[in-house]
Amino acid sequence: MTEQKLAPTIPRNGPATNRGRHIGIGLALLGATGFATSGPLSQSVLAAGFTPMQLSQMRQTVSAALLLLIVLLWAPQKLRIRLRQLPMLMLYGVTSYLLLQTFYFEAISRIPIGIALLIQFTAPVWVALWVRLVRGTRLPGLTWAGAALVLIGSAFVGQVWDSRGSGLDPVGLAAAAATALCLTCFYLFAERGLNEFDPIGLVTWGAVSAAVMFAIIRPVWTFPFERLTEAGGIPRFPQVVWLLVLVIGVLSTAMPAVSEVAALRYLASPTASVLGTAEVLIGAVLAWLLVNEVLAPPQIVGGLIVLSGIALAQIRPLSRAEAGPSGTAAAPPPHDKHLSDELERSDT
Structure with a gap:
């Protein structure tokens, strides 16, 4: 009975659905642009x-x-939580913020930004595999063809045939692969969390969880605060470090995280994650313009193969209903108290 009552409130087609999809696409692309900086x-x-x-x-x-x-x-x-929600929030914060960012910075300290991003954004393939194998949602054959292309393209990006010892740093490649797994967790945990939280509330708790864990691992009094007043290490960014960190915290972290999580209100995780791959192109262009990083021809070819594979794997976007329990279209927004009260009465 509950599903029948809910069906009219969330139309599958028509202007409202298209508008929601467009909002979701815009939010996902805004988030990708912010993260790319x-x-x-x-x-x-x-x-x-x-x-x-x-x-x-x-x-x-x-x-x-x-x-x-x-x-x-x-x-x-929007910050109200229950005790039973704490383990999920802590796991979400550690994987999607603490580990994701740490592995990413480790990767770009060892390998070019464009390559790190290309490896990181194999995540949509792993999201699709999770939806298929764990949730039991059947995916088109194009998904598996796309996964194969991603693996082939990654081999070109990493130049695995290079036996002269001049290939990419293996620790950097491993760190980039870890970011792909953490990014997969970001989309899947966020999609699940939106059943109970508003996007900004979910992101805030995830960020606070990560910050608290960081403070435990590295107490504040051990931090080299005196170096925050030094200039950045790249000529095109001579500003003091504390100003760069402030911009990174706002423009490259808080804003895009809220945008991408909010996009999951309108898009299933496989669709939102593939739109996030725009960060690869934007990030590579910014790295070229700002820090003079240029990819070798085989790596450019590999990057195109990776992006083609990801696009192919998601050529038919899933609706939230098709994606499985965590992405059900029938789930009401947490802040819609009137609708939630109606659901509780209908269930009883």
Whole structure:
């Protein structure tokens, strides 16, 4: 009975559905653009002598403090949680923020930004595999063809045939692969969390969880605060480090995280994750313009193969209903109290 009552409130076709899809696409692309600015800006901080872990901690602490302040002043009710939700929020924060950012910074400190992004954005394939194998959702044959192309393209990007010892740093490649797994967790955890949280509330708790874990791992009093007033390590970014970190925390972390999670209100995780691959192209262009990183011809070919494979794997986007329980279209927004009360009465 509940599903029948809900069906009219969420139309499958028509102007409302198309409008929601367009909103979701816009949010996903906005998030990808924001995240893409992280690479060049972060390289300047790393070049100034900070470690990937230190940069990740600074970035996440700034993001968490900003989001927490905004939500507490604007809509504190969005931060309400239950005790049973804490384990999921902690796991979401550690995988999707602490580990994702730390592995990413480790990767770009060892290999070019464009290559790190290309490896990271094999994540849509792993999201699709999760939806198929765990949720039991049948995926088109194009999905498997796309996965094969991604693996072939990654081999070109990593130049696995190079036996002269001049290939890419293996630790950097491993760190980039770890970011792909963490990014997969970001989309899947966020999609699940939106059944209970507003997007900005979910991102805020994820960011705060990561910041708290960072503070436990590396206490505040051990941080080299005196180096924050030094200039960035790349000539095109001579600003002091604290200003670069502030920009990274706002423009490259808080804003795009909220945008991409909000996109999952309108798009299934496989669709939202493939739109996120726009970060690869935007990030590579920014790295070329700002830090003079140029890919070798085989790596450009590999990048095109990877992007083609990801696009092929998602050529027929899934609706939230098709994606499985975590992406059900019938789930009401957490802030819609009137509709939630109606559901509870109908269930009883």
